[in-house]
Amino acid sequence: MTSRFTELVLDCHDPERLAAFWCAALDFKVIDRSEGKVEIGSWEPTVEEVRARQMPPTVVFIRVPEGKAVKNRLHLDVSPIDSTTDDEVTRLLGLGATKVDVGQGAGRNWVVMADPEGNEFDVLRTLAPSTG
Known part of the structure; x- marks a missing residue:
């Protein structure tokens, strides 16, 4: 028996706003929405594909009443x-x-940022082909 990593869920105040930000940031699209929930991804998962192999997880934004209180774990x-x-x-x-x-300190080769609701994320080294 095994499981698959299928979704990453983020609690937030405004699922539509965060979904729009992350769709623009990652070139994802909205693949599902319902009251208080928006799911985005780079593909539209099917049960058959998920069962066959590990696929990239989707990101789900769920409305919650409480705000972010501390640094994300x-x-x-x-x-x-x-x-x-x-x-x-x-x-x-x-x-x-x-x-x-x-508290990341200076001289790191990544940049710590926060999305519009304050959830931290890192921008790492570029994967663009070298032109030099």
Whole structure:
């Protein structure tokens, strides 16, 4: 017997707003929505595909009444695929992200950011092909 990692769920105040931010950030699309819940992903999962092999998980935003209180114990890492890390940070700032300090210190090769509701995530090294 085994399980599959199928969804990452984030509690939030505004599922539509966070889904829109993360769809723009990751080039995902909304694949399901209902009252107080929005699911996004890079693909539309089927039971058959999930049973056959591990597929990328979807991200589900669920409305909750309480706010974020402390640093996340789980966060997303993203890597730009067609730009520099600095250019991606600038793009994400334009989408509504902010830079945050969670005690990471200076001189790191990643940038800690927060989405529009304050959930931390890291922008890592670029995966763009080298042009030099």
